[in-house]
Amino acid sequence: MTKLRIFVDFIAEAEVMEILRQGTAGHELVFPKRPVASILAKAEPDPGLVDADVAFGQPDPNAVEQARGLKWIHISTSSITRYDHPEFRELVARRNIPVSNSARVYQESCAVHVLSFMLAQARKLPLALVTRSASGTPPWNALRTSVRTLRGETALILGYGAIGKQLVELLRPFEMKVIGFRRKSRGDEEVPVITAEKLAHTLSMADHVIDILPDSAETKHFFNAARFKLLKPGAVFYNIGRGATVEQQALADALGSGRLTAAWLDVTEPEPLPDDHPLRAAPNCFVTPHIAGGHVGESQTLVRHFLGNLQRFVRNEPLLDRVM
């Protein structure tokens, strides 16, 4: 077996780092010479990366050019925004450096988080948990007869991919109508997938609009005032993708006008939202602090995913979650 120099700019609890050490026995682990968060990090590449065969974590994309021996990059997040630009893509393509990410570490947790939002809204938990109304009173009747089961409702998942697929599995018992939206349909998706030309029509039919769009120039403020105006009156909007995909004042307006019943957001811009932000003032806007991908044992899952891919890399097998 070829001994690899693996540059790791990823930090976790001691027992997880021990799993990493054991799983990479026979190879050499190299940690950053400088603290990962140092502001100097952008000045020049970390010497550990320059000599590495493999990089695991969030290696500086500008330093990859100088890492002459680099043969594989495994990114420790699901987002690849930091790497997703033409120069970097051209560089790794030219040098045949496969790039994989950690999407599957987060996809189940993200899908579960969306469902927790959908059910909290369907059962009106924010209201129900604070009400003191007695059975049979008008406010109680209004609450009890307005909660929902999701059955038969329509959900549109924007940025249909691994998380969307997992969400479809979770939603299967609810017998909803689920539609995916992505730039290009691959044709093998589990649900009908629409592309740009049918978006306006589909937005106007969906009871649940689920934004899992990645962050890119194309998706910047994808949900603007014009798009929110297309939504079905009474729809619920969810965002567990990226905050930048939403024009937040337009969202606040859509919530204020009553067109949207509610918004459930795990991502915002900035994070956390300041206390005086219009979305904080909207009583029908619910925000969690970018935890959708989180779960007990997350860093261990992340390391195990890398180790699984390391075995694949060594055996020259296709990498999981390869993105470039």
Add this chain to the structure above:
Amino acid sequence: MTKLRIFVDFIAEAEVMEILRQGTAGHELVFPKRPVASILAKAEPDPGLVDADVAFGQPDPNAVEQARGLKWIHISTSSITRYDHPEFRELVARRNIPVSNSARVYQESCAVHVLSFMLAQARKLPLALVTRSASGTPPWNALRTSVRTLRGETALILGYGAIGKQLVELLRPFEMKVIGFRRKSRGDEEVPVITAEKLAHTLSMADHVIDILPDSAETKHFFNAARFKLLKPGAVFYNIGRGATVEQQALADALGSGRLTAAWLDVTEPEPLPDDHPLRAAPNCFVTPHIAGGHVGESQTLVRHFLGNLQRFVRNEPLLDRVM
């Protein structure tokens, strides 16, 4: 077709009553002569019931003896506590009066409500929705790495029946270990079912303890201090059955001691709980006001369920949700 006199002490919106009228065309609908909620109602049977062939709603069990022509009772709730005593059972058995209830009207909604509780707890929504912690700070790390996906966890459903079965369907994609508890296993359940002798052991293993027990002399304060002490440290307790099945001070103690991580209750005793009740003071106790069975269109579903059973009754076919 035999023309039936159908006594209806059930009130709903005008359009739902119209569905009832249309669906019973050819029969005679008889409404209570006295307001349903009158305190006089217990004094003597409503004349409408005395002459009826069928009763739909919540007919006074003490008046059934005098309703000489009664051939079928359809109860408009899932609970049959009011009717579930030996004298009444003996009476309807002796006179061959089938009794059906409205269980399936509520079962899906109840199961969805439980799942909304389970996911709100797994994703720590009550905390996450109010936190303002920035990404990377210690409280944020603590939150993000402690939320869960339910995968692989164990759930015990007490009072395993129609709601439990529906919940099992909803939980299937989560790949949990689900165990049912009921007085007597029928052997055809979708999950392993335990009875009394294995209860203590199973309570000590379950991460999620879901109380759907009906109200009866046998289940009164089923969850008392001794049973709460059996639970696995860190377990979560849910009740969407009946408030009387729980000794609430013992629950408050179990929450206060930290043995239970949280309790999610849709039923309490009394309802609503007074503001100075110990469970109101527990920060890890979450209460909704007996709405688990509620859903948009509930009264319409209820009437349609009765009408479906009416067709079965007329054709002499087995009734759905027959309970006696």
